[in-house]
Amino acid sequence: MTKTHQRIGILTSGGDCPGLNAAIRAVVSHATLTFGWEVLGIPYATQGLLDRKAVALTVHGLDMRGIDPLLSTGGTILGSINRGPTEARADEIIEGYRALDLDALIGIGGDGSLAILSQLARKGGWNFVGIPKTIDNDVAVTERSIGFDTAVNTLVDALHKLSYTAASHDRVMVVETMGRDSGHLALHAGIAGGADVILIPEIPYTIGGVRKKLDELRDRWGHRFAIVVVAEGAKTLSGESRAYTDAQGEIRLRGIGNYIADEICRYTKNTIEARVTVLGHVQRGGTPSAFDRVLASALGKAAVDLVADERFGQVVVWKNGEVADVSIAEVCAQSPTYVDPQSCLVKTARGLGIYMGELNTTAIAPLVGSIAR
Ligand code: F6P
Secondary structure, three states: OOOOOOEEEEEEOOOOOOOHHHHHHHHHHHHHHHOOOEEEEOOOOHHHHHHOOOEEEOHHHHOEOOEOHHHOOOOOOOOOOOOOOOOOOHHHHHHHHHHOOOOEEEEEEOHHHHHHHHHHHHHHOOOEEEEEEOOOOOOOOOOOOEOHHHHHHHHHHHHHHHHHHHHHHOEEEEEEEOOOOOOHHHHHHHHHOOOOEEEOOOOOEOHHHHHHHHHHHHHOOOOOOEEEEEEOOOOEOOOOOOEEEOOOOOEEEOOHHHHHHHHHHHHOOOOOEEEEEEOHHHHHOOOOOHHHHHHHHHHHHHHHHHHHOOOOOEEEEEEOOEEEEEEHHHHHHHOOEEEOOOOHHHHHHHHOOOEOOOOOOOOOOOOOOEEEO
16 A cells, blocks of 8 residues: 555445344454554445444444454444445445545455446445345355355244144144245255145245145155245246335235145145245344354455555455455456356255256246256
8 A cells, every 4th residue: 555544444234134244343453453544434335435424443442341342243334225325325335435535345245235436436436345245145256145144044044933733733834934036045945844745946846746746755754744835936847036126116025925834725625734934034134153253254354455455445255265256347247146056966865865846847037047956
């Protein structure tokens, strides 16, 4: 750095997830302790830039008499938004970076936020570095995004609890997961939680296929209960998902869990009881897992190193158990990523006898993004 004094900004953008605070903590610690920089926290992502608002973050300020709550708390102390007047007010947002006199900005976001922030950075000539986060785990190149591991663990915990009540009442438990158009969350949680059926957006299902699996469990194995994990964006063979348009005109996924449960009851003429659990935003809450804390710490530290080396326009990623970095353009061009129907995990699930949708389709036609994992 040519300047002796450096002031960097940090913001969190898009849906929150566990581990964001651990990443903020790592950025502040490394920037202040190693480099002696000043770190400004920008509240509510681009809204903070628009409002020219920032709070000074110090290592001392993050501590609570020697206890550091940030490592283990969910959410984000900076607040976040996953919609906003970004396009309409881009010039004002861009100007916010200068008004706050920033030398660089670190943005923690999912694929949508990283794309928006990198556009603003390009247009405004910001020195920008990105950190990937999302429980959906659909940011390209990185094998893990902050928040995913904790969300999987939350689901696995729920599946474990539900198995006991399912077994006690001979019921089918249908559990709806988040994940938007990708099935990483449902697939990982379903395998780890012992599901009998996992339905994900990338592999079309038929109700007939679900019924067949339930019949087989009962007739061949004598199982009187079952666990069905369904991703919110799961689609039938004819491409139907369950969604509605909200007041802002955005399409939102909702209702697949109830639909599947109703169909199971209808098919069995209510001789099987199906119950639905929609964990919803519980998946985004809670204390980050040990892995997410490690990941957030490593990515946060690496993002500061990129700023120190003046390597802007990059995203820090997790690859082969290590931190690496790639251009934001590369990440955005390939995001979001989808589950590869031929992946080892899908084959594992099928090998375990889990119904994962119809085999004999070429289907899976995400219109954008790339197939990964
Ligand atoms: O992208 C993260 C995510 O939690 C998705 O899994 C989910 O569909 C969406 O955000 C929910 O968004 P909101 O918080 O706006 O309801």
